[in-house]
């Protein structure tokens with residue numbers, strides 16, 4: 058109920074991950090029937106989550122419409138008009154980890170919602186609300202174009218599915234949110250029992266939802282780190298080791314937001330020093346880019362600056 062409220066849905070259901078959310082929605086609402094998906098959205102997310110395979114597992118039939126680069130509303134309405142296709146749902150899948158550029162055309166959730174069957178939108182990353190009311194300064198510029206649960210439901214999606222551990226900033230989980238009757242059908246399906254998370258996940262999600270409802274982005278580590286101003290990071294970096302300060306970028310979403318970069322500041326050292334840093338006590342996790350080892354201060358809690366300073370000082374040379 059808390060998550061439903063935070064994204065403006067009638068109801069919501071929590072499962073183990075977004076792959077499970079998509080599987081359950083398809084099994085509960087379209088088994089034995091057709092689900093129309095654009096050929097440009099037959100995605101593979103990392104870890105073997107492929108829309109055609111999930112569809113097959115659910116017992117729903119994939120009805121491919123349009124082409125790789127261009128899909129029109131007429132492609133969907135033709136599929137829906139076909140008795141043989143027996144379309145129960147249209148499925149809109151966010152191209153989380155790739156882009157299609159050039160001579161392209163695609164249909165929006167708003168367009169699809171005008172058709173005769175419900176639209177399910179797999180938005181993936183789980184931005185709850187494009188207005189980011191939990192951030193004092195509103196949405197950061199790097200978020201541009203990322204679909205949000207509240208706005209996707211407002212645009213006419215009957216259901217949205219998203220991950221708990223990408224932009225939502227919570228534990229690994231999958232959320233199904235939207236129309237109460239459709240969420241109830243998912244909850245009553247036998248697979249729901251197999252896909253439900255444990256109480257630790259529900260507890261963590263409850264804290265997260267309460268933080269969103271209290272508009273307290275600082276209580277959500279992901280948003281706290283993602284919204285620290287670059288100047289604040291620079292001041293901290295100068296305080297740790299002025300000679301190593303370098304501008305860098307943070308990449309949010311664990312590969313699920315291609316091209317999205319948050320300007321940041323870190324410490325940079327020549328060569329690959331990640332093994333030495335990791336072997337320290339406590340271990341410090343850095344990354345290597347262009348032959349340099351980078352410690353991005355956006356991902357370091359300010360209380361740990363002294364730890365980073367000591368780890369860098371302890372490196373030979």
Ligand SMILES: *Cc1c(COP(=O)(O)O)cnc(C)c1O
Pocket residue numbers: 074075076077102106150151152153179180181182219220221230231313
């Ligand atoms: C990440 C993602 C998934 C899978 O989510 P998990 O929670 O990792 O299972 C499904 N669909 C989209 C669009 C995604 O971005």
